[in-house]
Amino acid sequence: MNFGFTEEQNLLKEQVQRFMKEACPMTRVREITANETPFDQALWQQAAELGWLGLTIPENYGGLGLKWIDLIVVLEAAAEGLCPLPIASHALASTAILHCASQDQKSRWLPAMASGEAVVTIGLYDEANWIAAEAVTAKATVDGDTVTLHGKKPFVNDALAADYMLLAVQGPNGLALAAVGSDQVKVTAQPTIDSTKPMARVDIDGVQITTADLLAISPEQLAFLTDCGGVATTAEMVGAGAAILEMTSGYAKDRIQFGKPIGQYQGVKHRLADMFVDLESYRSLCYFAAWAVDDSPQELAKAVSMAKGYASDAFAQIGIDGVGLHGAIGFTADYDAQLYLKRSKWARPMYGDSDYHMDRIATLGGL
Amino acid sequence: MDFDYTPQEQSFREEVRGFIAEHLPPKEQRDKNFLATWLEKVRAKGWVGFAWPKEFGGSDGGLMEQAILKEEMSLAKAPPLGTSMMGLAWVGPGIMEYGTEEQKQKFIPDILDSKVTWCTGYSEPNHGSDLAAIQCKAELKGDHYVVNGQKIWTTGAPWSQWIILLTRTDFNVTSKHDGITCFLVPMDAPGVEVRPIQNMAGDKHFAEIFFTDVQVPVENRLGAEGEGWKVTVSALANERSSIGEVTQLQAKLDDLKTLVKNSKRQGKPAADDPNVRRTVAKFEVKIAAMKYNGLRYLTKQIKGEPLTSETSVNKLHRASLEIEMDDFAIELSGQAGLQLKGGEEAVDGGTWSKGALNWPNVVIGGGTPNIQRNIIAERILGQPKD
Known part of the structure; x- marks a missing residue:
């Protein structure tokens, strides 16, 4: 029993965080997403060279042959900076090919996906x-x-x-x-x-x-891919949730009102604590679900529903409170907090909203 | 990441299961000596104070083994591993860390043998959450201290033989955390008066305690004079993220699901009602979150990474689950849900209605939810103190 990341996974996380800080900071994210084609080929190539695009593709197809638990390390860390590269979509497509395609199709498509030559x-x-x-x-x-x-x-x-x-x-x-x-x-x-x-x-x-x-x-494979999409989305919700919490927590320490930092007021600090409780909880559920993709597929459906079911509502509230605790600056376009609120709204219905997942948990739990 | 147990962990789990199969008869077959025999058996096995150093009579049990032991015992709904709850939870660890050789000799064996029950004299009429502001006074007079003051809401005081008592020995301090001193006091000492307080569930689990010129020998001081806050903080740090709690909550959830399956709402099966399904699923998700949070923190501890106050996360979940599950069962059962044990229509023997009145035991002792939120915001997120 070991519910922690390896040294390699921790290094991978730092690598992605460094990439986001140096190559894809929020100013660059804003530039990319303002383009008619919101894509940056140079960044994509860098991500490919770092091995992130073929993380779960087997080595004989040019990938690294790792697992979804490694992939979500990248997705989480990239989402801290709202990385606009289609890494999650690309990974989901490669998972679909790995699980559903013929030998010939795999040989035709996977090497170009691992090298980043083809965006899928x-x-x-x-x-x-x-x-x-x-x-x-x-x-x-x-x-x-x-x-x-x-x-x-x-x-x-x-x-x-x-x-x-x-x-x-x-x-x-x-x-x-x-x-x-x-x-x-x-x-x-x-x-x-x-x-x-x-x-x-x-x-x-x-x-x-x-x-x-x-x-x-098969319908089962469609369900499996949907669940993988749920894991990817939730991993991004972990990263983005952590980022807006850190931003809001930092603001609460600095912003002085009525003569003291607003983080000293329990109305503010307790909301921050609740954000942390929710983030920690869907983080744990997400890691378990990501582990289940490769190592315990029979538990995947329930694990995903728990993670995404929790995260859908919790991250939505984190986004609202993240912006709300900032006050007016929070919804200023030039300020980044609002971008995370938007991500929380995007993520909520993706691969199943909380109603869908909660009902599935009830069913899988015997009701 | 690996959720499979190692062969050693697995074999320890088998050992625990084997022990339970051998020594835990079904409820109806237990005679009046059962508990005493059980306590002797687990003591002989080294499972009372399992994590404690061997030199003190423990087993030096590892964190994962502790978790497995707790989990299996909780799954089997076994009696506790030792009845000196607070003795095992923090008085014993406090004595092992700060106590004199004589104190260790005198107190530790009785805790392990379930011979002595301890209570904890922290809260006072004017100081509960603000624990460091205590006023109960201890004055050194020759070879003993004289204690005067009052404690209140002291859980277990009506039946405890000893109390770990937090007093103030110095009132001229700039920081309220200074000048506090900790004592080990027998409850039958002259001048100690216990007045049980009835709680809203009708139980008398806690009490107020009056100390009038109580003489406490210097050798009963735990730690140095003025060091009491340090002793207390390190004692409270002995609380661990407990997998056992999760197992209990899972068992409660199973009971709740059974109730749902047997219940109707407006004449239709409750299990088909979307609100019912969503509510039960939410409980299940929260309990799972507690489980995986607990395992993540346990892994951190095993790797030697310091935890700050992450256990507060699960305390908050537990606080809300305890009350929400009972309340939901009552609501689901309508007017029958209101009946207590003995009522003709009481549901599941009144377990839920009793639980709904008992939740503060779990939720308020050891820090209210708002104190847990302060702890998270200040110690983990670095927010300024109030």
Whole structure:
């Protein structure tokens, strides 16, 4: 029994934190996300050279062959600075390929993903607030070797940055992921609350690919990928939550009102303590869920629901209080606190809101 | 990260389970000597004061083994490992750290043998959360101190034989943390008067204690004069993140789920009600958070990384869970939920209604939730003190 990170994992965390501080500080994050294509190729390449893009890809495909527990170290630390690189989407796509693709498909796609040469994202559900196989409404029809795609994917994260995307469709033999190049589809950016998490609609109606670019997936695999997405999102909520707590706690020590630091008032310090309690708790639940991805998959569903179910509401409140305790400066655009509040709103419904997860816990717990 | 137990940890767990299977008969088969026999057996096994150094009669048990022992005992709903609760929790560790050789000889064996029950004289009528401001006075007169003052809400005072008593020996200090001195006092000393206080659940677990010219020999002072605050702080630091609490809460959650499955709301199964499902799931998540927080802090301790006050996190969770679970069960049971033990419609023998009245035992003793929040904000987040 050892519920702690290794020396290597701690070093990895420091490496990512250093990268965020030196190469991708908040000024750079703001620049990147203001671009029409909110992506920075040079930073992406650096992340690739540091090995982060192939962390969970096996060594024979050019990756590091590590586990999700290592991946979340990167996701958490990157989210402390609201890193806008599509590392989570890319990792989720590579997990999908590892678990669902054929040998040939893995050899074709994974090396380019590990090296960062190809940016890949994944789009699962087409219904805004429904996690189930039926919530995939885009379709694929097959004629010989030719696959024709129908409909649209209204909610694809990081589609603007992606070179390729794996899009869930209902095929003639059940669910599948269609691998398409971004030049084959029409990607339309959508304005959303959190510009560090760009979202787009992807039109696929009439797009043709071959069966070699289609991965059959079972409903269980779809659920597994959704749970992995939940782990990734929660890890980012840990990092972003820690950052806004630190920012708010620091402000409370410095800001003098009525002759003393506002952190001396229990109305403020107790809120900070509650933020810490919640953050610590979903942090522990998140680490366990990330461990379960590779080492105890039978526990994953419940572990993810606990982590994401807790974090969804708790981080939302941390975001609100983080901004709220700052007062007016908190919602000033030039000040960074508000960016974390926006992230908390983005993260809340992603891969299941707390209602979804709490109900699943009740079911898995025997009710 | 590895949630599997090592072979040594696993074999220790087996040993504990084996012991329980052999020595813990089902409730209905226990005779009146059962507890005494049990205490003798666990004492002989070295499991009373399991973490204490061997020279004092403990087992030098490691942190993980302590956690496993507590977890298994709690799962089996076994009687405690020793009945001198406060003796084992902080009086004993305090004596081992600050006591004289004579004090160690005199007090430690009786604590391990469950012969002596201790209570803790901290709170006073005007000083509860603000513990360091105590006023109970001790004056040195020759070879003894004379104690005058009052303690209150002293848990276990009605049946304890000894008290660890915090007094003020110096009133001319700039910091209230100075001038405090700690004593070990027999409850039957002349001038000690105990008046039990009934709590809202109808129990008399705590009391007020009046000290009138009580003579305490110098050799009963624990630590140096004026060093009492240090002794107290280090004693309270002996509280550990406890996995045992989590196991108890899990058992309570299981009972609650059973109740839910057997209950109806507006004529429909309660288990289908989204609010009921969400509430129960929230309890389950919080308990899991306590478990994994506890394991994370335990790992830190085993690695030798100092904990600041992270255990306050779980104390806050526990504080809210204790009251919310009982209240929820009562609400779910409607008017039957209100009935106490003996009531014709009482639910689960009145466990929930009793629990709803008893929660302050758990929640307020050892620091109120707001004190825990102060501790987190000040010691972990570095906020200025009030």
